[in-house]
Amino acid sequence: MKAAVIVFPGSNCDRDIAVSLETAMGAPPAMVWHGDADIPKVDLIVVPGGFSYGDYLRSGAMAAHSPVMGEVKARADKGVPVLGICNGFQILTECGLLPGILMRNASLKFICRDVYLRVESNDSLFTSAYGKDDVIRIPMAHHDGNYFSDEATIERLEDNGQVAFRYCDETGAITTDANPNGSLRNIAGIYNETKTVLGMMPHPERLAETLLGGTDGRPMFDGLVEALG
Amino acid sequence: MKARVHITLKTSVLDPQGKAISHALGALGFSGVDDVRQGKYIELEIDETDPEKAHQNVQSMCERLLANPVIEDYAIELDG
Numbered sequence: 431m432k433a434a435v436i437v438f439p440g441s442n443c444d445r446d447i448a449v450s451l452e453t454a455m456g457a458p459p460a461m462v463w464h465g466d467a468d469i470p471k472v473d474l475i476v477v478p479g480g481f482s483y484g485d486y487l488r489s490g491a492m493a494a495h496s497p498v499m500g501e502v503k504a505r506a507d508k509g510v511p512v513l514g515i516c517n518g519f520q521i522l523t524e525c526g527l528l529p530g531i532l533m534r535n536a537s538l539k540f541i542c543r544d545v546y547l548r549v550e551s552n553d554s555l556f557t558s559a560y561g562k563d564d565v566i567r568i569p570m571a572h573h574d575g576n577y578f579s580d581e582a583t584i585e586r587l588e589d590n591g592q593v594a595f596r597y598c599d600e601t602g603a604i605t606t607d608a609n610p611n612g613s614l615r616n617i618a619g620i621y622n623e624t625k626t627v628l629g630m631m632p633h634p635e636r637l638a639e640t641l642l643g644g645t646d647g648r649p650m651f652d653g654l655v656e657a658l659g
Numbered sequence: 660m661k662a663r664v665h666i667t668l669k670t671s672v673l674d675p676q677g678k679a680i681s682h683a684l685g686a687l688g689f690s691g692v693d694d695v696r697q698g699k700y701i702e703l704e705i706d707e708t709d710p711e712k713a714h715q716n717v718q719s720m721c722e723r724l725l726a727n728p729v730i731e732d733y734a735i736e737l738d739g
Contacts (some may be wrong), residue, residue, distance in 0.1 A: 488727055495724065524727070531729045536675050578672065579729060612675070 443479035454651035479516030490520030519629030530579030536612025559653030577613035
């Protein structure tokens, strides 16, 4: 598998995801600067976390229109898998690759802690190494992660099985108390219609090595390598 | 000419920041504030002199960047 990581001014998880990918792939990913309109031929594109363009206007709004995103959209339309984490998820919604928007957390606080996620389905490139309904512990660190979309869109996501992860408690129960940011239906991550684009607010790359205190994020990267060769 | 754009959250969207402001006003002793909604205000200096074209132009800016149609409405005023 070959991968590219897009780097914006203000990205700060690009190095972390590069390490996770390299561990899984055995070779480093290409780091692509946002001003480049070209991306090498790769099997996976990652839009990493951070604070691209200082979150000006709305989180992800500026990055969504940077030169490289036109190419990311074109590749995604051809079926190249795209993974957006945290700010990457915000960018993917702003550029229209995923529906809805990430609003300010309901508590208005920046929240940085581990949360539990329930794997809603494992029939995607990203989640094939997890079991359905697995409960995984993944760190979150964001101010704008409150997933919102209109009711018709939410129903469509549910009907098509496009909800990838939901915030849950340690036992996997989807409760209001386990919802850290007010997201509709505890949504922590969603797919596009073909499940080749995944956006998620929590950071699997931050718990992908024993040294970091956990490895629940690791199967995502191992599963991608397994699926994409 | 100058374009003034007001961006507001759709009425169907909860506004936790507005709610926090409302509580803070109450704590400061301002009574009788039933609801607060927070939005954005953007001023643009544009070259266009034809108001109709200017409006179209700014509307396109709102749709593509300034506002997010999932949660926001916008209103455009022109003068000059």
